[in-house]
Amino acid sequence: MRKPSKKRQQGAVSIVVALSLLVLLGVLGLAIDSGFGYMIRAKLDAAADGAAIAAGQAVTRGADQATQTANAQQAATAFFAANYPAGFLGSTATLASPSITFNQGTVTIDIAAQAQVPVSFMQLFGFKLLKVTTSSESVRKDLDMSLIIDTTGSMATDPTVPPAVRSAAITFLQQFDQLADRISLLHFAYGTVVDQPFNGNSRGFDLAAMTSSINAFNFSGSTNSAEAYWNALDQLNDVITQPSSLRVIVFFSDGAPNSFASIFGANATNTACSSFAGTIISGDTPNTPAAMYYDNVQSQKYASPCYSNSASNVVTQLPQWYNAHNTTWLDNQTIPVITNTPRVVTSAINYANVNNAARNIAEAMANQARSQGIYVFAIGRGSELLQPEGANGEIGQDVLKCMANTPDSLPRCYNPAQPVGVYCQALTPADLTPCFSKLASEILRISK
Template identity: 60%
Template sequence: MKTTATFRRRQRGSVSIIVAVSLIALLGILGLAVDSGLGYMIKARLDAATDGAVIAAGEAVTRGANQTEQTNNAQQAATAFFAANYPAGFLGSSVTAGTPSIVFNGGTVTIGMNAQASVPVSFTKVLGFKVLNVSASSQAIRKTLDMAFVIDTTGSLNSSGVPAAVRSNAVAFLNNFDVTNDRVALMHFAYGTVVDVPFNGDARGFDRTTMTADINKYTFNGSTNSAEAIWNARNQLNTVITQPSSLRVIVFFSDGAPNSFSSFFTTNQSGCNNTAGTIASPDSPGTMSGLYNMNALNQTLGSPCFQSNVTKLVTAMPKWYNAHNVNEQTFPIWPVSAPRAVPNGTITYVNVNRASRNLLEAMASAARDEGTYVFTLGYGPELVQPAGPDNELGQDLLKCMANTADSLSRCYNPKQPVGVYCYAATPADLKPCFSQLASQILRISK
């Protein structure tokens, strides 16, 4: 009996040891589960904070007149964004964020950031662990950018408060881009297009000071020859620059649909047949005028190559847009059946307006075929009111230019770059619209 009792006591002792060991193991497993979950949450927050920090730095690196200023701005933005998105003591952790690295290399800016967080463990102490260490590393590469910035300065914008709002917000828009690495060309248009500041060949950077001065001198008058503006934007991107950046953009601001276009026209004055000019149509059926200088904002070609009633001078439109090369046959004017019928070369209100709109859409589509994003900003009530010979909405043309998903079904092409259209109903709406376009461009540049 004594032997049996001793055996039972020993058996109970063994069970106690097994239970104790099992309890320690269970606590370890529970600790791993709890502390691993804690580590996962800290890791996720740390990754998000460093990712956001390098993106913020990518936007801030555009600010500054030289690389030293740009580096400081980028690092400050990254540090501030990280601190805002990883609160001190998050889940009991302590964090150390490294100084963001900013590397400029041939127009590309590479931004990197590392961070580490430590948190005391709870249950896994029984396994000998005291601290859980988590790290994160993020990198963003800001692409090189070539941008043609096109501003409508036609007479319909010359109303109270609008010119000042256009000038100030266009200048603010340029402040979002890197003067040492981004390439920007500036132009404005009415009857013709003036390239204020062209691209400087393949040299990186742009002269924001000169552009600001030019914009602040803009006057607003004349008719809407949008196609000529887009032609110049494409020409700057395709011929002035021989080594394109990885991101190419046209930003186009206007308050209405085009009603004018340029070409070499057949005239009844022999001295005018070798001069390209612009025919301008009124906003409603009436007398068309021309020819205007296609390289100036609001300037006629003078006698005998200008008539207030251009049908007394021009006898027919060319079959192809040829304003810069009389033999060019890229964009048809007539005969055209779609999207707007231009059945012949007769100078009529309907034909001139339809040809103007067809050329604008065709040139924007050609730019997108070349891999260029088109961003459009439309201003004012005229854009959302039916107008022209076909009672079209001006904003539909701007959406078609940008290739937005909500554009007309005949326009949207998902195989081409999809841009952004923003509508500003009032002068106060110009600021958020310009900001939206800048934000979207900077987003796709990463």
């Protein structure tokens, strides 16, 4: 048998080596070019996702859908350009015109982008460009929100506070979609006034009317927080029969609750006062409770004989249950007045019982909201909320945190199974707008 010559063997090996090098070069080129592709894809994804979020925030601005669409598209384009630098790794990126779709309060924003970059080693195999595409979608949920503003007399002790409250509240409302979001506006002291109710199931809100109402606020009376919550919940549960996917209560106050409304047992000589609800007040320091004030007016006493600066002259005892209203979502035996928890309340008409009951009922109202899937956000104004007050020397800030169900609230309050809200402390009037802005940002974040 004839053996192949060494020259033939060497030639065959050379061909194999050359082919192997070519394959190896191709694999190396593919790895290098693919690596560039992955980096470009990551940058493109981040820019597209950010553009979708930016558009979702901007789409709330404008009094008509054409303006909102233009604002959203402009924001998306600007964010994309800022976050995908021109010529990144030698690539050229293109953002398609963002698609904005409105559907009964929900806005869907679709983003599509692509980038292409010249390849190096892969040109050996006939490829000249590497194309990378991505897409992102942002869905802004429809929103129902009740905004509650404290207009008690303590707000007016510093003359710079009322204008700061008005400005911050109006700026807050401007962050939301006048065409799609449903917002009701309420203010409270002894009683609660619904300034701008929801318009049934119709979407949108009247920013001009709300601005006018806020600018007309005056500040007097004590803190009946429970009545404010009841009215906010009534707006969300009864006025609206087709709720949005996101429901929120924003509660702004400078003090812990110290008053509440109910139907009280009247004196034998004063039976006329036992047929309707009124507010009984305790104040923040030990005093003699007074009663009764209207529960649907900011600050107004009932006419004689249904008012006395000593409540025991008008009513004989506190009721067993909060019974100021009876509705389908809250009956007359849902929230106890006489109770051992979280604060002890007996039926006697005295400062401690009225003060404790006011706080218990307000916290229970907030809990009622959260049990229905409603987020509660709270803003506390002033350093007084950091000082002990009330019958148990409580810190007012703790009460507001309990209402909002924040992770840093009192252990007895925090319930991770319920919507977790946000609390912001505005120590000075200058802090009010940042606090309202923080809440607006958080609401817009969870609406996506």
